[in-house]
Amino acid sequence: xxxxxxxxxxxxxxxxxxxxxxLALAGADxxxxxxxxxxxxxxxxxxxxGGFAYGDYVRAGVIARFSPVMRAVTAFAGExxxxxxxxxxFQVLAEAGLVPGALLRNASLRFAGHxxxxxxxxxxxxxxxxxxTRRPLRMPVAHGEGRYYDDDAMLDALExxxxxxxxxxxxxxxxxxxxxxxxxxxxLRAIAGVVNAAGNVAGLMxxxxxxxxxxxxxxxxxxxxxxLVESAARAAHRSVAAGVGAR
Amino acid sequence: xxxxxxxxxxxxxxxxxxxxxxxxxxSLGHLGIEGVHDVRIGRRAELTVDAExxxxxxxxxxxxxxxxxxxPLIEVYAVEPLGAASSAVTAGxxxx
Numbered sequence: 001x002x003x004x005x006x007x008x009x010x011x012x013x014x015x016x017x018x019x020x021x022x023l024a025l026a027g028a029d030x031x032x033x034x035x036x037x038x039x040x041x042x043x044x045x046x047x048x049x050g051g052f053a054y055g056d057y058v059r060a061g062v063i064a065r066f067s068p069v070m071r072a073v074t075a076f077a078g079e080x081x082x083x084x085x086x087x088x089x090f091q092v093l094a095e096a097g098l099v100p101g102a103l104l105r106n107a108s109l110r111f112a113g114h115x116x117x118x119x120x121x122x123x124x125x126x127x128x129x130x131x132x133t134r135r136p137l138r139m140p141v142a143h144g145e146g147r148y149y150d151d152d153a154m155l156d157a158l159e160x161x162x163x164x165x166x167x168x169x170x171x172x173x174x175x176x177x178x179x180x181x182x183x184x185x186x187x188l189r190a191i192a193g194v195v196n197a198a199g200n201v202a203g204l205m206x207x208x209x210x211x212x213x214x215x216x217x218x219x220x221x222x223x224x225x226x227x228l229v230e231s232a233a234r235a236a237h238r239s240v241a242a243g244v245g246a247r
Numbered sequence: 248x249x250x251x252x253x254x255x256x257x258x259x260x261x262x263x264x265x266x267x268x269x270x271x272x273x274s275l276g277h278l279g280i281e282g283v284h285d286v287r288i289g290r291r292a293e294l295t296v297d298a299e300x301x302x303x304x305x306x307x308x309x310x311x312x313x314x315x316x317x318x319p320l321i322e323v324y325a326v327e328p329l330g331a332a333s334s335a336v337t338a339g340x341x342x343x
Contacts, residue, residue, distance in 0.1 A: 058290070062315055095318065102321045109266045149263065149321060186264070 002029040003233040006043030008073065008089075010035045010053035010064045015086065015209060019049040022209035026222060026229040035067040044239070045082035045232035046073055048089025050142065050207060060103065060145045061091030070096060082126050082235060083201045084228055087143055090193070090203030099196050099203045100158060101150040103143075107178065107186025111144045115218070116184050118166045118192045118206055119173060125165065125195055126231035127202045130223045136169050137220035139211035141184045146205040148187035148194075155189055166193035166204050251296050251304040252329040257317045258289035292316055293329070301328075 005028045009016045016032060023030040031041055035053075040046060053064035064070065070092070077083050077098055085093035093099045106112055117136040120128040131137070150158065158164050167190040168176040168183045175190040176182035183190055185205070193204025208221025259265045267288035275283055294311075298304035308326055317324040 058316060059318060062318070066315070102318055104263070104321060105266055107264060107266050109270055147264075151320075186266075 002027045003044050003229060003236050004028070004042055005030050005229065005232055006033040006040050006046045007031070008033045008035060008046060008048050008069055010051065010067065010088075010092075012053045012055055013049050013051035013088070015050035015088075015207065018207075019047055019086065019209045022212040022222070022225045023047070023229060025212055026226040028229040028232065033069055035064070035069045038068045038072050040069075040072050040076055043232075044236035045084070045228055046076060047228070048073070048083070048085040048092050048203075049209070050087030050089060053088055053092060056088070056145070059091075059095065060088060061093075061095040064088075064092045065096040074098065077196075077201050080198065080200050082228065082232055084127060085201075085203035086209065087141075087146075087205055087207055090205055091145065093201060093203045098201045099194050100154060100163065101148055101191075101194060103145050103205070104147040104149050105145050106143070106147055106184070111142075112146065112184040113140070113142045114184070115140050116192075116206055117169050117171070117173075117182065118204075119169050120166055120224075121164050122162055122195075125199060125202070125227075127165065127195065127224060127227050130227040130230060132223075136171075136173050137208075137211075137223070138218040139206045139208055139221045141206050142210075143185070143205055146185040146187065147178075148185075148189075148191040148205075150188070155191075158191075158194060159189070161197065163194050163197065164189070164191055165195045165202055166191075166206070168192050248297050248299065249301075249304075249331060251298060251301055251331060253294060253296065253304075253308050254327040254329055255292045255294070255308065255312045255316050255324055256289060256327060257291070257312070257322050257324045258287050260321055260323055263321055289322070290316075 170182040195202040208224040211218040211221035268286040296304040
């Protein structure tokens, strides 16, 4: 039996099934966690999937932030638990202050639904260690509010501290700045994903779960999913070894 | 208990790119309008708070505005008291 990984289902989530499927492909034993439940059911890691939680009303992610399950996720993250937010899940994490920055309306004002290329800036994190190289990874984006923003001082600090996890790149592998055609939303400094200072909570706008099998056009995302599953398995093993009870 | 009515106006922080505002500016030529610039698109919430006094009501509104209706990283908000709302709100009647 693989490691248990929770996938939160908000009203309006629409990538939860794909995420459960990709986690199972990577060897996990995924479980859906309803937004009204306060228990993470002993999950060794949690994924916040894509979609339009609570209709994306007011600002994408903000209403989801106050749901009972997010109180549990916030406590779990505070104890070092692994949390990955994908697309709308990234927006929820940013609104909850679990990762830095904000995701604003795409600069184009258009919904961006196409394949992009990103590179992992770091291969030594729980979310990227199974990626063997920094080669560009092809996977889709599907969002209207994905423009990564933080103020200049914070962006400098993120770069200095290695918190920029993924960047949009052009076909040559060079970072695609906010005005570059390969940047789908105008994200500052080409940022597609970030990790928190402690290194256990990450979010990205592109969808690795939608690029987890060759039949989908790309399986480049599976390395990210597999990284999380392997990291969660190690975390679960450590918890058992340390005699920590399941949540 | 008294009912107090407020509006909360949320706008993008100065300096933050507002593509919706930019789109409106881009359409001005089609309307034959000149001399309009610095368009910023935000949102407005109107609500009624039941509280013992206005200070208490205002504290609730500020919390709601800062924690949910606006994100302090990217937006600013302004609270606009609309007066006591004991006689309910008359929809669409003579506002503004």
